[in-house]
Structures are given as structure tokens and as C-alpha cells.
Amino acid sequence: NAGVMQNPRHLVRRRGQEARLRCSPMKGHSHVYWYRQLPEEGLKFMVYLQKENIIDESGMPKERFSAEFPKEGPSILRIQQVVRGDSAAYFCASSPGTRYEQFFGPGTRLTVL
Amino acid sequence: AQRVTQPEKLLSVFKGAPVELKCNYSYSGSPELFWYVQYSRQRLQLLLRHISRESIKGFTADLNKGETSFHLKKPFAQEEDSAMYYCALMGGNQFYFGTGTSLTVIP
Numbered sequence: 001n002a003g004v005m006q007n008p009r010h011l012v013r014r015r016g017q018e019a020r021l022r023c024s025p026m027k028g029h030s031h032v033y034w035y036r037q038l039p040e041e042g043l044k045f046m047v048y049l050q051k052e053n054i055i056d057e058s059g060m061p062k063e064r065f066s067a068e069f070p071k072e073g074p075s076i077l078r079i080q081q082v083v084r085g086d087s088a089a090y091f092c093a094s095s096p097g098t099r100y101e102q103f104f105g106p107g108t109r110l111t112v113l
Numbered sequence: 114a115q116r117v118t119q120p121e122k123l124l125s126v127f128k129g130a131p132v133e134l135k136c137n138y139s140y141s142g143s144p145e146l147f148w149y150v151q152y153s154r155q156r157l158q159l160l161l162r163h164i165s166r167e168s169i170k171g172f173t174a175d176l177n178k179g180e181t182s183f184h185l186k187k188p189f190a191q192e193e194d195s196a197m198y199y200c201a202l203m204g205g206n207q208f209y210f211g212t213g214t215s216l217t218v219i220p
Contacts, residue, residue: 003156033208042117042199042212043157056206091157093208099145102208104157 002026004094004105005074012111013082021077021108025094032075033102034067037089049075082112116140117202119211126190127219134185134214136174136200145203146176146183149210152196160185160198170194190218 005024013019025032030051035043045059049069060067064082069075079086089109093102118137126132138144148160161169163176163183174185183200195218200211 035208035210040212042119043208043210045207045209048206059207093157098206099203101147101159101162104149106156 004092004103006090006092006105006108008108009106010109010111012113014113015083016081019079019082019086019110019112021079021090021092021110023075023077023092023094023105025075025092026103029094029096029103031095031097031100032069033093033095034075034077035091035093037091037107039088043091046077079110082110084112086110087112117200117209117211119198119200119214121214122212123215123217125217125219128192129189132187132190132194132216132218134198134200134216136183136185136211138181138183138200138202138209140181140202140204142204146174147201147203147208148172148174148183148185149199149201150196151199157199190216192218192220194218 007022032049034046037043047060047067048056052071064080066078089107091107092105095102116139120135146163149157150160151157161167172187174183176183197213197215199213202209
């Protein structure tokens with residue numbers, strides 16, 4: 001089991017461009033969580049998804065951010081029209097169920113120029 | 114509001130000395146508390162959770178509901194314990210993480 005995979009590991013975008021971050025959960029895990037870590041801050045919950053469903057998106061900014069976890073393929077965190085304040089490390093975690101340990105990916109570091 | 118507080122950003126101890134990483138929380142229900150660790154160039158991983166009452170790598174943590182604390186302790190620190198430690202609370206569908214404490218064990 002390769003563990004949670006995230007790609008790309010580093011992503012550079014100019015202001016106004018779109019950023020797409022991918023997360024492949026561990027085999028057998030149907031629950032995916034996205035977190036953002038801003039400089040000097042802890043991990044902040046963004047969204048919790050199960051296959052084809054958004055369960056809790058209370059941590060997602062209301063505009064420009066969206067997430068999906070299709071039936072086939074990785075979970076995608078999409079940020080439209082990026083701004084400098086979006087620069088952060090974005091972590092994905094997966095688990096086999098709601099009250100289980102979460103397994104984390106290595107993160108994607110987004111830099112907005 | 115749910116919150117996890119780790120008051121120390123940086124903590125340095127000498128090898129063999131006791132270490133305590135502090136964590137306080139606020140949560141209206143019955144929380145589940147965790148400690149996650151991130152070693153250099155590795156991904157975040159679970160260290161221990163309060164419901165299992167385990168000792169992992171010599172670390173223990175006791176949930177004190179009266180003080181709303183979940184401090185992480187180890188009687189004798191080792192160099193390989195140097196890492197970033199995050200306290201986390203699971204409530205509802207979410208994990209709430211603290212800002213982390215960077216532990217350095219001085220040889």
C-alpha cells in the first residue's frame with residue numbers, strides 16, 4: 001500500500017491562474033479530508049468528502065475553492081483565480097471511516113507569484 | 114467554538130531529560146484527542162490517541178477533562194524524538210489541529 005499520494009508536490013501559479021491539487025487516498029479508504037497550513041499556523045480543516053459526496057465543507061472559503069472526489073480517480077482541490085494569500089501547504093488525509101485514524105499525504109506546496 | 118491550543122512553538126530539552134508538550138482544548142461535547150508527529154522530511158503520522166491508552170515510543174498522554182488538557186509526556190527524551198508535534202481533537206466530522214510544537218532534543 002503506497003500510502004496517500006498527492007501531486008504535484010510543488011506548484012507555482014501566477015495571480016489569476018487556476019490551481020488543481022490531486023489526492024489519491026490509500027487503497028480501501030473512501031473518506032478524504034483536505035487541510036491547509038498557512039505559514040506560522042496549524043493545520044486548518046477545509047473539506048471532508050466521501051466518494052461522489054461532499055460531507056462537510058465548512059472550512060472551505062466560499063468563493064474560488066471547490067473540491068470533488070469522483071467515483072473513479074483522485075480527489076481534486078481546485079482553486080480558481082489564485083491570489084497571493086492562497087500560498088500555503090495543502091494536505092490531504094484519508095481514512096476508512098469517520099472515526100478512524102487519518103493517514104496523511106506529503107502535501108502540496110502552492111506558491112502564488 | 115472548538116479549539117486546540119499548543120502554547121509552546123519551540124521546546125528544547127537535553128537528551129535523557131523529561132519532556133512535556135502541552136495541549137489544551139475547548140469542545141462542548143466529548144472529544145477524542147490525538148497526538149500527531151512529523152519527523153524531518155516525513156509526512157504527518159499518528160503518534161497516539163487517548164482512547165487507546167497506549168504508550169508509543171515511550172510517550173504517554175492523559176486526557177484531563179477537568180483541566181481540558183491532553184499533555185504529551187516522555188520521561189527520558191531521545192535525539193530521535195526531535196520533530197514537530199501536533200495535538201488534534203476530533204469532533205463531529207472534523208479534526209481540529211493545534212499550531213504545533215517543534216521539539217529539539219539536544220545531545
